[in-house]
Amino acid sequence: MARLAPIRLAGTIAATAMCVAAATESFAQEQDSRVLNNQLQLGDVISGVTLNVEDAEGEVAVDNAAQGNSLSGAVQNGTLDLSSSQTMNGDTRASTTVVATGDTQGPLNTTTQARGNSLAAGAYGADLTIEANQVVGPTEVTATNAQTNEGARLLGGASMGSTAIANTTALGGTGARVEGTVIQGSDAGVRSETFLASQYVPATAEVIAQSLGNAIAVNSDAASSQGLTLRQRQAGDAVTANVSANAGNAWDLAGRARATANQSVLYNQGGSVVVTTDQSNLSQVRSSTVVTAYDYGAATANAAGTGNEVSIGNNDRYVEIDNAQVNSGGVEVTSEFAGAFGYDVRVGAEATGNAVTGYACSECEGQMVVTNDQTNSGPVSARSTTTIQGSARSVVTRATATGNTATFYVSRPQ
Template sequence: MARHAPIRLAGMIAATVTCAAVATEAAAQDQDPSIVLNEQIQFGDVFAEQTLDVIDSSEQVTVSNSATGNSLAGGVEGGDMSVTSIQTMQGDVRADTTFVLGGDTDGVVSAVTQANGNYLGLSAYDATLAVDSAQTVSEVEIVATSTMDQGDERLLGGAYVDTSAIANTAAMGGERSSFEGTLVQWSDANVRASNYAATQYIPAEAEFTAQAVANVVAVTGTSVTGQNMTIDQRSTGGIIDSGVSANAGNAWDLAGRANAGANRAVLTNQGGSVAATTRQDNSSQIQSQAIVTAYDYGSGESYARGVANEVSVGNNDIYVEIDNTQINTGGVAVNAQFAGAQGYDAYVGADAAGNVVTGFACADCAGYITATNSQTNNGNVSATAQTTTSGANRAVITGTNAVGNAATFYVSRSGD
């Protein structure tokens, strides 16, 4: 089927910018009873592009830049809602942010660049929410980039620059409610997030991050909320890659963090019970790299993380039930690097895993866990780190961890 013409949206402004491209969007309002039947198919490409050319900014520089293929948002309060949703993405999604910051930037630089294939966001308050959702992204590209490459930026107020690319996202949250249903996600996309910064001087905290994930499910409940969820996630795309390169001539507190994953499901609860059936299958290649360099530095941190399949189910109440199956046939390669001449403290870490599951309940509530777990890893898993200091320094702390399958189930006191 022939693609439609790309959807493009670009902006340039000197200080505060908001830019979003959403191809297909739906919204559901409160009803009692409420029934939502949603079907969204996006064939064309979606782009969001920004270039900031700013000189001697005396206050903050804030950027929001997002591109999304299909989006459904809804909520219910004091009633019941049933949602049936099918979202299909068959075009590329790209969000690009370019910085040209001349002179002295006195305020904090805050930037978020996001590329999303399918997004489902639902909330419930004093209600019951039932969901039957299917999200599919075909063999396309989901890409988010942030570039600050002039080499002479003086970020006097510091910086928080985040780049994220996710093929499928399903997020549910609320309080004093009940969540139940099935969430199915399949991604055949290449998912990439990159964040590059070459600066001269940052006399404040600066953090540059990148995250690339094929499938994400997050369900959060507070104030006696119950969950009964079935989650099925598959990633079959060629590559999922996150990369950060944060560089400065002189940096007081500089960090670069990269995180990549194929399938991720996180369920948290503050009351009631949590029952989760999770199925995750990955054949994509997972790559995560963080590079941090500074000639003079106070603190420098380089951290990279990559996990093919990841499940976390926790309840600060009595009961947790987990039925988990994870299969990974894709490789996981994680690398973290730091290089500096003269400075104080350097921190370097790399964590890589094929399959990870964690479950916990509340000991103060006499809680208990029922867990059935099956994990199979057939892919190579590697975590490497390189640290180079050519001058005087105070401390160097490094660590690497690579594991094929990891399972942790525990009962802990509230707040631990």
């Protein structure tokens, strides 16, 4: 889908969009209910946008998404027993190409997303019990987003992002009990790429790419609790995220890339959290950011890559974590900036095989019970490169590579 704010027709404007979304369901309940969901997508799902604009007087925006299987809904003042099976055996591809010529007065905002399977469920003053299984076969999940005209003058700045995820599960609510099991398996190659070419950007420009093999997010508050078992397997050839952000003259230019094979992020408030997490990655994880500007005010290049990642937090007193992580895929992260004359430069690269974080509330007399088992056998590397051909006011460059990291603490709520 492409939407255009007022654009002066000084040249040719062409916009095309195609979006195919297969097997989508939704539910909304206010009583005791049971939902049985079975979705199978065998063909490819492709969405594409090509947009040519000249001398745009307002915002230029693109929202482009390709989705294989999707289920979403919520329960209120009751209980919901949700059983869901989603299988994606076709490619999922979303691509956006923008050619901006002349002066673009407003901001350039483009978002591109490709998702294989997606499940979202909420509970409000209710109990949610879930048994979910998501599978993506040996396919491709790709998202690309590009502004290709090197002579573009983006006077209003830019925000460009691409996201590729094989399996996504999002759960949560308010005053809710969320319990059950979520299993995710991906044999897909997952790739995102965002590219910006420009001559002049006298405003903030941010270019982002994010790739995830399997992603689980649970967020509940106001007297909620969680009791979950989460299992994630990523085995495709690669999970990659690439950013290239380039300008002749940029006031504030940033490029950020992140690739993660398996990710589980949970937050709760008002009750206990008891979680078992089991993650395994066989894929190569690669994240790369390149930022270039001849003249610049501020320039930022960040890249991060992780095999397996778990974060579990409870703004209450009791957290129990049983975590197992095995990463045998390599993790390679590179970040690079090259420029001539400017002011402040920040370049960073962070690579991690396995990472887990857990925390509870100190003012609640928080208690944590943790069992942690992490094994990393793949190579982990991080490299940052900064090249200044002329002059700069400040330059900060860092690179961090870690095989296994675990952090557990009790802290004051914010």
